[in-house]
Amino acid sequence: ESRAAAAKAAAVLDLFESVCAREEAELGRIDAIAGDGDHGQGMAYGSKGAAAAAKEALEGGAGARTLLVRAGEAWSESAGGTSGALWGAALIAAGGVFDDQAGSEPRTVVDAIDAGIDAVQRLGGATVGDKTMVDAAAPFRETLDTAFTGDNAAAAILEAAGVAREAADATADITATLGRARVLGEKSVGTPDPGAISFSILMKELGQHLS
Numbered sequence: 532e533s534r535a536a537a538a539k540a541a542a543v544l545d546l547f548e549s550v551c552a553r554e555e556a557e558l559g560r561i562d563a564i565a566g567d568g569d570h571g572q573g574m575a576y577g578s579k580g581a582a583a584a585a586k587e588a589l590e591g592g593a594g595a596r597t598l599l600v601r602a603g604e605a606w607s608e609s610a611g612g613t614s615g616a617l618w619g620a621a622l623i624a625a626g627g628v629f630d631d632q633a634g635s636e637p638r639t640v641v642d643a644i645d646a647g648i649d650a651v652q653r654l655g656g657a658t659v660g661d662k663t664m665v666d667a668a669a670p671f672r673e674t675l676d677t678a679f680t681g682d683n684a685a686a687a688i689l690e691a692a693g694v695a696r697e698a699a700d701a702t703a704d705i706t707a708t709l710g711r712a713r714v715l716g717e718k719s720v721g722t723p724d725p726g727a728i729s730f731s732i733l734m735k736e737l738g739q740h741l742s
């Protein structure tokens with residue numbers, strides 16, 4: 532059970548690494564318009580570091596909890612930047628929901644995602660409308676919690692990811708007030724928040740992967 536859960540978590544981090552590598556240029560392009568242009572690189576480095584740490588933890592016999600905590604630490608260290616600290620904290624919080632001995636029931640997966648989003652909101656202090664990844668993560672979470680009925684984690688994640696993508700795209704209409712983009716707030720109008728876009732892409736891929 533616990534080995535299977537750890538292997539599943541490591542596979543998700545591998546997936547995140549390849550998706551972030553695929554999206555690196557586009558995320559960098561979006562961040563360059565009103566931010567500092569490093570979001571693609573931050574996500575690529577962070578997910579790569581996390582996937583490597585997860586692989587090492589899995590080979591060392593770690594359970595899902597330990598694996599996710601190590602992956603989160605590695606994400607923050609490898610990425611640097613605001614989003615790296617937030618994704619790292621999210622993985623560490625998600626790991627806290629797992630038990631090193633237990634498996635990955637659908638309910639545990641959903642609780643882990645919820646805990647990760649809570650950590651992002653707690654640590655970053657952003658609320659909806661600040662033009663950050665929270666603009667995608669908060670409606671994602673609401674939809675996930677409503678759509679999940681006990682055993683349909685993948686379908687609920689996919690449905691929530693669709694809502695998150697629409698919310699991420701809609702951030703193009705707002706002026707950024709938090710993070711580096713605030714400096715160039717007005718410039719960000721017409722361009723979506725890069726962290727909201729990357730969040731929605733990763734959740735869609737996660738939903739597809741679990742289906």
Ligand code: ADP
Nearest residue numbers: 570573612613614655657663664710725726727
């Ligand atoms: P940096 O801003 O340090 O260059 P990145 O470019 O990797 O880091 O990430 C930028 C993204 O981080 C933003 O698009 C936004 O989604 C997210 N972000 C910034 N500040 C916050 C915050 N306080 N809470 C949540 N997300 C935030």
Ligand code: MG
Nearest residue numbers: 566567569570
């Ligand atoms: Mg940046």
Ligand code: MG
Nearest residue numbers: 567569612613
């Ligand atoms: Mg930066």
